[in-house]
Amino acid sequence: MSASPGPSRAQVLALYKQFIKNANGFNNYNYREYFLRKARTTFRKNRALEDPATISAAWDTALKDLGVLKRQSVISQMYTFDKQVVEPLDPKHHSRG
């Protein structure tokens, strides 16, 4: 059992925002879409968590995953490739969030 009271609602939301921001940073279309999907499903699934020990474990994993995501999205921006055929060249026309 951890002594910490667990993350607050605002903290979780801020973390989620970080995930979305960094996933959006991927230059590669497939990785970007995957990590956006993964962030959404994981946070939705973990919303139902009740047990404080499980919550703090999920929080720790999420922080570690965010570190990976941050590093990899930067690397993805350093080694870029052409855009995919389903990807609009003008990002302003990219209607989905």
Add this chain to the structure above:
Amino acid sequence: MLRSFGRSVFSRQRLVGAVARRGYATAKVAFDVPLETHTDLQKANEDLAQARSNSAEVIESGSTALKHAYQENTGFGTRPIYLDMQATTPTDPRVLDTMLKFYTGLYGNPHSNTHSYGWETNKEVETARKHIADVINADVKEIVFTSGATESNNMALKGVSRFYKKTKNHIITTRTEHKCVLEAARAMKNEGYDVTFLNVDEYGLVDLKELEAAIKPTTCLVSVMAVNNEIGVMQPIKEIGAICRKNKVFFHTDAAQAYGKIPLDVNDMNIDLLSISSHKIYGPKGMGALFVRRRPRVRLDPIISGGGQERGLRSGTLAPSLVAGFGEAARLVKQEYETDIDHVKRLSEKLTKGLLAIEHTSLNGSPDHRYPGCVNVSFAYVEGESLLMALRDIALSSGSACTSASLEPSYVLHALGKDDAMAHSSIRFGIGRFTTDEEIDYVIKAITERVEFLRELSPLWEMVKEGIDLNSIEWSGH
């Protein structure tokens, strides 16, 4: 004095080099190198198209028409959609993240046990081994690292039969195996072993009764692949394992396409040897493993002799970066199993439904016993290679990557009893973790349009539409 002298020389040089440019500003610009490096794939794409149109004089007349078949989607990127997951999968960024530290600092030899450089890499190697063993419910000591599934398959087939050659000399395998198993079996035939190639039914499945009947007292090994690389058919591994155990024959399965994608349990399924490939599960290329059972013990002659690493079965220094990447890929494949399989299944159903809605198309292989991530469809009256040429915006293959250089029809589809025409008109679609809904929609639309376009060019299609049975025609001139 000295200083002013130096400066005067410097400024004179500058003046010669670049007229009317201020020294410091130039220096600043020169160091402002962009961090990113861009790889242009369009060039490779054009080269491929060029090579294709030059090489085949057969399609000379059709090549201009094919140019029309391919349409560029303006306002969008040019990189093709990747749907060839059976050939290889994209490396997961999380895998790369674990691998990078081995190139920036953790460079110790995992087999050096006299210093901390060796210990730290060895620890990482053993963690990876644990992750890999966990996926198939094996023990850590039963995993032997190799360079890939081809080496694992060769090691299993050649190693086991050579070790038991004094008493046993018979190997059983199937006709739809991957080339490396078939070639290894053929090599053993040249060494004097007796090899039985089992036939498969029209769905690509082996007949268990036929398998049991083929087992002789001299049989030492049965090798049947878990998931076929071309048609995605899943063999009844558990039943085969039970038959082999009952008859005291070693059972090897090539699980390159199955590991982490379908449930595998080496103890429950009585598997004695199992080949794994790292780059089929979003790991690095050039890495694989062979599961070798310890109880009851499976013994094999090593192919590579050397320092005795990996229980003496595969000598040579391990590549800790690749091993760790492979381990992370295995951990992820286990962690993400539910979400991945749901995603792949959903997209596969969508794709299959969309493609089979085109008339005169058929799904190859069993519709029930299959891994959903591999969809092999035949488009009658369309030549598969022409369709691939018209689909430059989608990365697909008409079969295994190993045989895609030759224009031979697939031997796997032949083994299923498909005729040449059907085998030539088949295309394999591979779906994975990183495939999106948007891509599948695009693919269905593109294939539907271009199959229709190519069929319009075909005189055969005209006849079919008029209701002429093509088999009733007596072709002259041949």
